[in-house]
Amino acid sequence: MEKILILGGTGTTGRRIARRLTAAGLPVRTASRTGADVPFDLDNPGTWAPALDGVGAVYVLKPDMAVNPDPQAGVRGFVTAAAAAGVRRVVLLSGNGVGEADDSNPLKAVEQTVRTCGADWTILRPDWFAQNFSESFWRLAILDGRLALPTGDGRTPFVDAEDIADVAAAALTEEKHAGRIYYLTGPRALSFGEAADAIGRASGRTVRHVDVSPEEFVRQQLSFGVPEPVARFLTGLLVAVRDGHGGAVADGVAEALGRPARSFEAFAAAAAAAGAWR
Numbered sequence: 001m002e003k004i005l006i007l008g009g010t011g012t013t014g015r016r017i018a019r020r021l022t023a024a025g026l027p028v029r030t031a032s033r034t035g036a037d038v039p040f041d042l043d044n045p046g047t048w049a050p051a052l053d054g055v056g057a058v059y060v061l062k063p064d065m066a067v068n069p070d071p072q073a074g075v076r077g078f079v080t081a082a083a084a085a086g087v088r089r090v091v092l093l094s095g096n097g098v099g100e101a102d103d104s105n106p107l108k109a110v111e112q113t114v115r116t117c118g119a120d121w122t123i124l125r126p127d128w129f130a131q132n133f134s135e136s137f138w139r140l141a142i143l144d145g146r147l148a149l150p151t152g153d154g155r156t157p158f159v160d161a162e163d164i165a166d167v168a169a170a171a172l173t174e175e176k177h178a179g180r181i182y183y184l185t186g187p188r189a190l191s192f193g194e195a196a197d198a199i200g201r202a203s204g205r206t207v208r209h210v211d212v213s214p215e216e217f218v219r220q221q222l223s224f225g226v227p228e229p230v231a232r233f234l235t236g237l238l239v240a241v242r243d244g245h246g247g248a249v250a251d252g253v254a255e256a257l258g259r260p261a262r263s264f265e266a267f268a269a270a271a272a273a274a275g276a277w278r
Helices: 014-023 045-052 071-084 106-115 139-144 161-173 192-203 214-223 228-242 252-257 264-273
Strands: 003-007 028-032 055-061 089-093 120-126 146-149 180-184 208-211
Touching (some): 003 014, 014 028, 014 055, 014 161, 045 055, 045 071, 055 071, 089 106, 089 161, 106 120, 120 161, 139 146, 146 192, 146 214, 161 252, 180 252
Parallel strands (some): 003 028, 003 055, 055 089, 089 120, 146 208
16 A cells, blocks of 8 residues: 655644544655654755655645745655656645735745646645644743734634644545645634633633734844744734734635534643643
8 A cells, every 4th residue: 555655744733644644544654854754854855765655645844934935946846756756646735825925925836836746736725723822832932821922913713733634634545635725724713812811711821912013023033042034934924913914714624524623712622631731
């Protein structure tokens, strides 16, 4: 049986997808710079062939645009090599809002590269991950009780990575998702203050959102050792939420799976039960 290759197989979505496929009895190969079944670097073609050996479907993450000014380059080479190696299905984790962006958005070129690689394709466009509060960017701020972000009262429909993994696993194994683009969000938009309140209720902690200026947020990130281009890129994404560009709710989870997306409150309860904020 051909393997399913999961790039970023140790990351937020990758490890969840691998767990689902393995539980279903399917052969899975995880790939990452460290800690996965095979070492892999999208910018190092020498790592591609071992990862692709015997693979029929592959999950590809968009490159980090904060640190990669030309995110299309590695993806273009890799998916072309994947199709030539016999991969028949590619699932791309892209970004929210790509469809509405102008042609200068690098992710548009990334998506077009996947569409034209010669394999069946599915594109996932998720909103902000709910797990950013429990596993990533904002976990330490939650533990500190002060979530200082330049988001004001802007709202966004945070999506649970468990939903993303369910959709990705389906797209990697079911033909009906070929040629589909799924916008993945939670069922309603929340402000960061409302998200902090929900986490506080679930965890029993006191958590508050503090609105800060974009300049103050950049200075804060620089003090943490974040490179300035990365700090300014992240600030721009958060300011877009503040300015009202992040509130649209989509039904991609329901389209793909036939069930509603998980609520932020359900995410918070599960994360608290798992000890995310202890």
